[in-house]
Amino acid sequence: MNKLAYALLTCIVILSLSTSCEKDSIRVPVQTIELSASSFTLATDSVRIVVAQLSPNNTTDTNITWTSSNQQVAIVDQSGNVKGISPGTTLISATSPDGKISASCEVDVIKWTLHKGGLGFVEEGINAMALDKEGNIWICGQNVIKLGSQGAWLMNNSNLNPSAITFDNQGFAWIGSGSGLYRYDGSKWEVFTTENSGLKDNSIITLATDNTGRVIASHFNRESLLGTGASEFDGNSWKYYSSANGLVYDNVISMAIDKSGVRWFVTTNGISSFDGEKWKSYGASNVGVAHIGLVHSVAVDSNNNKWFGTNSGLIKFDGTKWESFTNQNSGMIGGSVTAIAFDNNKNLWVATGAGLAHFDGVKWKVFDRYNHPVQDIRTILTTPDGKIYIGTGLGLLIASLRD
Template sequence: MKKLYFYLPFFVLYFGYSQGDEKQLNSIDEELSFYLLDTELGLSNNYVNNIVQDSLGFIWIGTPEGLNRYDGTKFTVYKKGDLRENQNLSNNFIRQLSLINKGKLVIATDEGLNIYDPRKETFEILNEQNGLIGNNISCFEFGAQSEFIVGIYDRGIQIIDNNNKSTIYSYSPDNISSLSSNKITCMARQADSLLWVGTKENGLNKINFKTKKVTRILLNKNSDVSSLQVDALYIGKEGNLWVGSNEGVHVLTHKGNILRLKKSLIEGNGLSDNNVLCFEEDNLGKLWIGTRNGGLNIINKSEFLGQESNFSVKWLLPTDDGSSIFNRTVSALRRDRDGNMWIGTSTGLNFVNPNGEPVRLLKKNIHAYIA
């Protein structure tokens, strides 16, 4: 029996598996064990907006009250005003995180983009003073040529190329070929030429970089595009676009079809809640779906996309015993490089191993030991 120890604050977790038994538990009906990290253990705020992992294995967490780095034993918190000049966040409300070259961390805040250099421990600020059309950054992406694509709430999309030349896409009331709204919520780049843009109240848009054309996408046949709030966009491994909205999940397949998954009153028949906030795939072919009021949902992607008769949705509603997530709002999801899932909620950060390995609480002791 090979033993692997994994350490979290206040927890010593044991993952046990036999080298002779390589069976993986692929059913979404397998029992999972969840663990909670919150402000009592050093997180700056219990509402988690975004999660990433860097090349060294650190987990970075964005909250409404600062940036957190988790090293497996403790949190290091970065806030506005904590350090000297050039070593401060411009704002503590963090909406999105992403890693770029040489381990730098890009941070979207309510007062501009921040670029954190961990080697120098400095923050570079990009805001209205040095070229942005607004400071309230809701999301960002990178173009095929490393352009910054910035979603600025109430202003639209700004693309900044390597020569600092800007291209603006925004809403125009007299032009149906403009963005449907300037209230940008999320973006996803697909291949080299397409950018999908979600808005607060006016649905989904597609920007074709080659033709410079903006198309407003109607996801519901019998619904006005303006009624749709898009909160999450995710490009799956097969090239399908998953859209999380206030009307459930819409999937624009690479074949041009639109599939829909909405709330059901019967567990397994549909989502537990129509307000979808985030997506993430695990290593077992399952898609994890975070909702605003219905906890976590897990589906088998191939069964859903194939419209198979045995398709069902696994509901994970909140509990406080570790058998499910700890809160009904799941605002962020991230798979780490070992296949573990990190789940942002409104009451802290949850951790789970989706492989179904026997994760057990061995000891409540802040002093971890190595065996």
């Protein structure tokens, strides 16, 4: 090979290597960042990973930066692992190396505290709860426990085996049991039974009251294992409601009285309402909601809307229109709704077999098996300080949404 040819070949090799290096060093900027979640809930001390999908796929800007807007609530490492620190809300963001492209997701951190046998409890299963005028929480398990800022007190000395509790407009506690209806006025107990009052059956499974002092107790015969209607006491006289005089079905498992004084009875075979004169019954045939058959729970919100928990979802009735919420058409989890409550901000709390859900009228937040320690929820109570008290088969679960 002569010198000219050798020199030419050398130049070609150098140019080729130079071009290759230039190609290898070409920057392909990221154009979009998409996160695997737009929002989620997280328990304190729990970790969940957020994945960032970058586009285009051949971007060279893969070294994104992860940040938390409030590290006292949650922190995130540079692999997208988010850890809950304390109750509150924060934004987790992924940002491109040049800082021009970013994406965020909202994280709500909640603190769970489960009490099993503590706070003076001698049992674990909790069936009902209510809040008195002083802000004390009354809890029905095997016994009646009053829980206040100074501690817990056993409110009965016998094996009452309470099933339901409520407070009337005078602040008196009413407690349903298998041996009658008990009233506590702050100093003494009084019991109403079939022998000394117009109570139809001594076995009581649920209670409802209104601002007039009216008390309604639904019955369940423990021998026949059948519901036996409901008894109402207005302070002077008793009334009895059953399928013989208008109730859709005798097995009443939840009740409420709305702001107009209408009594609502949910049964294992539909819903009944009674305004004091006229009965109405509701089922799949006349409301257009297929899963209205087996109803578990009812609650009335501040706008007098009625909310019903059924075996396959949640139903809202505004007095004219029925609306259905399921895990197919909303952000609610699970199917069977076992408990319903409203907090001071008018937000809805729903318990299902899969966990707990929160609805602010627009957006659902879910507390499932990944960030919620118990699924056996029987009752929910909200308090003015923003805490959620949850009665479960394992004890009392307290949810703190803020410090």
